[in-house]
Amino acid sequence: MTTLKDIARLAGVSTATVSRIINGKGEAGLDTIRKVNKIVAEMGYKPNTVAKTLSRRESSLIALLIPNLNNPFFSELVGEIERAANQHGFQIYLCNSEDDREKVEYYLETMADNYVMGAIINSLFVTVEDLRWLESRGISTITIDRTQLAHPYSAVAVDHVHGGYIAAKEVIGERHHQRLVFLSGPANEKSSEDRYAGYLKAVKEADAVNLGQLFGNFDITSGYQACYDFLQDGTIIDGIVSSNDAMALGAIRACQDLQRQVPKDIRIIGYDNTSYGAYSIPRLSTINQFKKKSSDIIIEELIRVHQHNQKAKKYQMEPELITRETT
Amino acid sequence: MTTLKDIARLAGVSTATVSRIINGKGEAGLDTIRKVNKIVAEMGYKPNTVAKTLSRRESSLIALLIPNLNNPFFSELVGEIERAANQHGFQIYLCNSEDDREKVEYYLETMADNYVMGAIINSLFVTVEDLRWLESRGISTITIDRTQLAHPYSAVAVDHVHGGYIAAKEVIGERHHQRLVFLSGPANEKSSEDRYAGYLKAVKEADAVNLGQLFGNFDITSGYQACYDFLQDGTIIDGIVSSNDAMALGAIRACQDLQRQVPKDIRIIGYDNTSYGAYSIPRLSTINQFKKKSSDIIIEELIRVHQHNQKAKKYQMEPELITRETT
DNA sequence: GCGTATTCAGAAATCGATTGCAAGTTTTAT
DNA sequence: ATAAAACTTGCAATCGATTTCTGAATACGC
Numbered sequence: 234m235t236t237l238k239d240i241a242r243l244a245g246v247s248t249a250t251v252s253r254i255i256n257g258k259g260e261a262g263l264d265t266i267r268k269v270n271k272i273v274a275e276m277g278y279k280p281n282t283v284a285k286t287l288s289r290r291e292s293s294l295i296a297l298l299i300p301n302l303n304n305p306f307f308s309e310l311v312g313e314i315e316r317a318a319n320q321h322g323f324q325i326y327l328c329n330s331e332d333d334r335e336k337v338e339y340y341l342e343t344m345a346d347n348y349v350m351g352a353i354i355n356s357l358f359v360t361v362e363d364l365r366w367l368e369s370r371g372i373s374t375i376t377i378d379r380t381q382l383a384h385p386y387s388a389v390a391v392d393h394v395h396g397g398y399i400a401a402k403e404v405i406g407e408r409h410h411q412r413l414v415f416l417s418g419p420a421n422e423k424s425s426e427d428r429y430a431g432y433l434k435a436v437k438e439a440d441a442v443n444l445g446q447l448f449g450n451f452d453i454t455s456g457y458q459a460c461y462d463f464l465q466d467g468t469i470i471d472g473i474v475s476s477n478d479a480m481a482l483g484a485i486r487a488c489q490d491l492q493r494q495v496p497k498d499i500r501i502i503g504y505d506n507t508s509y510g511a512y513s514i515p516r517l518s519t520i521n522q523f524k525k526k527s528s529d530i531i532i533e534e535l536i537r538v539h540q541h542n543q544k545a546k547k548y549q550m551e552p553e554l555i556t557r558e559t560t
Numbered sequence: 561m562t563t564l565k566d567i568a569r570l571a572g573v574s575t576a577t578v579s580r581i582i583n584g585k586g587e588a589g590l591d592t593i594r595k596v597n598k599i600v601a602e603m604g605y606k607p608n609t610v611a612k613t614l615s616r617r618e619s620s621l622i623a624l625l626i627p628n629l630n631n632p633f634f635s636e637l638v639g640e641i642e643r644a645a646n647q648h649g650f651q652i653y654l655c656n657s658e659d660d661r662e663k664v665e666y667y668l669e670t671m672a673d674n675y676v677m678g679a680i681i682n683s684l685f686v687t688v689e690d691l692r693w694l695e696s697r698g699i700s701t702i703t704i705d706r707t708q709l710a711h712p713y714s715a716v717a718v719d720h721v722h723g724g725y726i727a728a729k730e731v732i733g734e735r736h737h738q739r740l741v742f743l744s745g746p747a748n749e750k751s752s753e754d755r756y757a758g759y760l761k762a763v764k765e766a767d768a769v770n771l772g773q774l775f776g777n778f779d780i781t782s783g784y785q786a787c788y789d790f791l792q793d794g795t796i797i798d799g800i801v802s803s804n805d806a807m808a809l810g811a812i813r814a815c816q817d818l819q820r821q822v823p824k825d826i827r828i829i830g831y832d833n834t835s836y837g838a839y840s841i842p843r844l845s846t847i848n849q850f851k852k853k854s855s856d857i858i859i860e861e862l863i864r865v866h867q868h869n870q871k872a873k874k875y876q877m878e879p880e881l882i883t884r885e886t887t
Numbered sequence: 888g889c890g891t892a893t894t895c896a897g898a899a900a901t902c903g904a905t906t907g908c909a910a911g912t913t914t915t916a917t
Numbered sequence: 918a919t920a921a922a923a924c925t926t927g928c929a930a931t932c933g934a935t936t937t938c939t940g941a942a943t944a945c946g947c
Contacts (some may be wrong), residue, residue: 236933242872247897252935260894282673287610287902301639310636312628315656319663324670327654329642336646343651406761439586453839458936483782486839508630514841549790563903574927579905589925611903616930 235278243276244269255280276469286348290371295535296344296352298328298337298359304451304479306508307520309357309378313528316352321532325348332419332450334358336527345370352536353377357422373539375531378424378522387534387545389527393424396520396552397474398432400502402439403518404472411441416450416459416475416484425476428504444470449480456480460487470499472560478503478510478519485513485559501559515558523550570603571596582607612713613675617698622862623671623679625655625664625686631778631806633833633849634682637704641680645663648859650677659746659777661685671722672697678862682706684749700866702858705751705849714861714872716854720751723847724801725878726759727829729766730845731799732886738768743786743802743811745778752803755831771797776807783807787814797826799887805830805837805846812840812886828886843887850877 241248246265254261254269261269272278286292297319299307315325320537326349329339343354344367351373354364361384364374368386375387396417403409415432418425429446436443447463449455456479464470464487475481481503485495493499495515503510503519510517530548537543568575573592580594581588588596601606613619622645630636642652653676655667665684668741669680671694678700681691689712691701702714732738742759745752756773763770774790776782783806791797791814802808808830812822820826822842830837830846837844855877864870 243623248894249936262895279669279673281933282670283610283614283675286934287614302629302635303630303632303639304632308629308632311654312630312656316658319666325654327638327642327652329639331643340645342606343609346606348610377697393810440912453835457839482836483839486841486843508780509809509836510785512810514813514816533705551762565903576906577926587924607901615905617932
C-alpha cells in the first residue's frame with residue numbers, strides 16, 4: 234500500500250506538507266500542491282483510516298445503539314441512517330443492545346475505544362450520566378424517540394402525544410361510548426407513555442372509556458400474547474391503539490384467533506408505518522414517522538454539533554395518520 | 561486515559577514487557593507478571609483499540625455485507641451474527657449494500673481500510689476476484705446463502721435444493737395435477753435457483769404442472785405485485801412456492817385482493833421462518849433455516865480460518881419444514 | 888534598501904500500541 | 918566449575934498518519 238511517506242518521497246517534500254495538502258489545511262505553494270496532487274492521483278493514494286483515527290482521535294464511524302433489529306421500525310431506521318451517514322462519508326458502528334444494561338455498557342465502552350465521531354442512542358438503559366461520559370470522551374450524542382431522558386444533548390422525537398391523540402381519534406371516529414385499550418411498550422418507556430397521554434386526551438374528549446394499558450415489548454409475539462390474554466375471557470372492546478405496528482399485527486392475529494372481527498368488532502391502529510402493515514390482512518392503519526427525513530436530520534445534527542461546535546438542538550417531528558383497513 | 565506507557569512506568573518495566581504480559585505472549589518472570597497485572601487491575605487499564613489495530617493491522621471488527629435490512633431474514637440474521645460475534649469479542653461493521661455494485665465496492669474498500677478481521681458476505685454483486693482481493697488484504701471471508709459463487713473460500717448454505725423440494729411437496733400434498741408457480745428472488749440468484757430446482761423435482765415426481773417463475777426482489781411489495789399481476793386475469797393455480805417469507809406474505813395479500821382463498825383455493829409456503837409469518841392471517845407455512853446455529857458456525861469458521869490458518873470449509877445446513885395454516 | 892510581515896515547508900514529536908533483536912541473567916548439563 | 922542452553926527484559930523501530938514549532942524565503946511598506 235502507498236503511504237504518506239511514499240508520496241512525500243516521490244514528490245520530494247516532507248510528509249507534513251503532503252498531509253496539509255491532502256487535508257486542505259494551512260498553506261502550501263501552488264506548484265507544490267499541483268505536484269503532490271498529481272502524484273497522489275497517479276498512485277491512487279488513500280490515507281490509512283486507522284492511522285488517521287489514531288492520530289486525530291476521531292474516526293469516521295457513527296455508533297447506532299438500538300435495542301434490537303426484530304422490530305421493523307428499527308431495521309428500517311438502521312437502513313435509513315446508514316444511507317444518510319454514508320452520504321456524509323461516515324459508516325455505521327452497529328450496537329445492538331437487546332435492552333440489556335450489560336450490553337449497553339459494553340457498547341458505550343467500545344464506542345469510545347473506536348473513537349466514534351458520534352452516537353445515536355435509542356435505549357431505555359442509557360442514563361444522562363452515560364451521555365455525559367460520552368461527551369467527556371469527545372463523542373456527540375443524539376437520542377431518538379423511545380427514551381425516557383431529559384438531557385441537554387441533541388434529540389429527535391416525534392410528537393408522540395399528538396401521535397397517540399390522532400391514533401385514538403381514528404379508532405374512535407364519530408362513535409360514542411367506545412371501549413378502548415392501549416397496547417403499550419415496556420413500562421417507563423417515554424414515547425409509549427406520551428402516546429398514552431395523547432390517547433387519554435382523545436378518549437376524554439370523545440367521551441370514550443379507557444380500559445387500561447396492556448404491556449408488551451414492541452415485538453409481534455408480545456402484542457399477540459397481551460391481547461390474547463386480555464380478550465380471552467370474553468371482554469368486549471371496540472378498539473385497540475397500539476404503540477407500534479408489530480404489536481398491532483400480533484393483536485390482529487389474536488382477535489382472529491378469538492373470533493373477533495377486525496375492524497367490524499374491534500378497530501386497531503398501529504404506529505410506525507412499517508412495510509408489513511401495508512400488506513397485512515386486513516391492512517393496518519397506522520401513524521407514519523418519517524424515518525427517512527429523521528435520519529437526515531439526525532446525521533446532520535451530529536455533524537453540526539460536532540464539527541462546528543454549536544449547541545445541541547431538539548427536533549420535533551409531526552406524526553401523520555395513515556388510514557387503511559383496520560379502522 | 562491510562563496507556564501502556566503509564567503502566568510500564570508504574571511497574572518499573574518497559575512497555576514491551578507490559579505488552580507481552582497483557583497479551584500472554586512470549587516469556588515473563590512470574591513476579592513481574594504479578595506486579596504488572598496488579599497495576600493493570602488497579603488502574604483499570606484497557607489497551608487502546610485503535611492503536612492496537614494499527615500496529616497489528618487487524619481489528620476486532622467483522623464486516624457483514626448484506627443487501628438490505630427490510631427483509632426480516634436479514635435483520636434477524638444480523639441480530640444473531642452480532643450476538644455470536646460478541647461472544648468471541650468481535651463487533652460488527654455493518655455494510656448495507658442495497659444491491660448496488662458501487663456501494664459494494666465502497667464497503668469492500670472500507671473493510672480493508674478498517675482492517676476488519678473477516679467478512680461475512682451476502683451479495684449478488686461480489687465476485688470471486690473481490691474475495692481474492694480481500695484475501696490479499698488479509699481478510700478471511702465466508703459467504704452465506706444467496707450467492708451465486710463457486711469459490712475456494714468458506715461458505716455456509718442451506719441445502720436449498722432440498723428446501724425447495726420439501727416446500728413444493730408440502731404445497732402439493734397427496735393431490736394430483738396441481739398447477740403451481742414459483743415465486744422467485746432476482747434472476748441469477750443462486751439460492752433461489754436451487755430452490756427452484758428442488759421445486760421442479762417435486763413437481764415432476766408428483767405429476768404436477770409448473771406454470772413458471774415469478775420474479776421479485778425478496779421484499780413484501782415485490783411479492784404482492786408479482787402475484788397480483790399474474791393472477792389478475794383469472795389464471796387458475798393451486799399453489800405458490802415462495803423463495804422467502806416476505807414475498808409469500810405479499811402473495812397472500814394479493815390472493816385476498818383477488819378473492820382467492822388461502823389455503824382453500826391456493827396454498828402458499830414461504831421460506832426463512834421469520835416472525836411475521838408466525839402471526840399472519842392465515843399463519844404462513846415455511847421452511848426454517850436455523851439462523852442462530854448458522855451464525856455460530858459462521859463466526860467460528862472465520863476465527864478458525866483466520867487465527868489458526870486452517871483451510872476453508874463448506875457448511876451445509878439442512879432445512880426444516882414448518883407447517884402452519886397456508887398449506 | 889532595509890526592517891517587518893507573510894508564506895511555505897521541514898524536523899520531530901505524538902497518537903498508543905506490537906515486536907525483532909540483542910544483552911544480561913539464570914539453569915542445566917557435563 | 919564451566920560452557921551451553923534457556924529465560925527475562927529492554928531498546929528502538931514500526932504501524933501511518935497529524936500537528937506544533939521553527940527557520941528560511943519571499944513580499945511589502947516606506
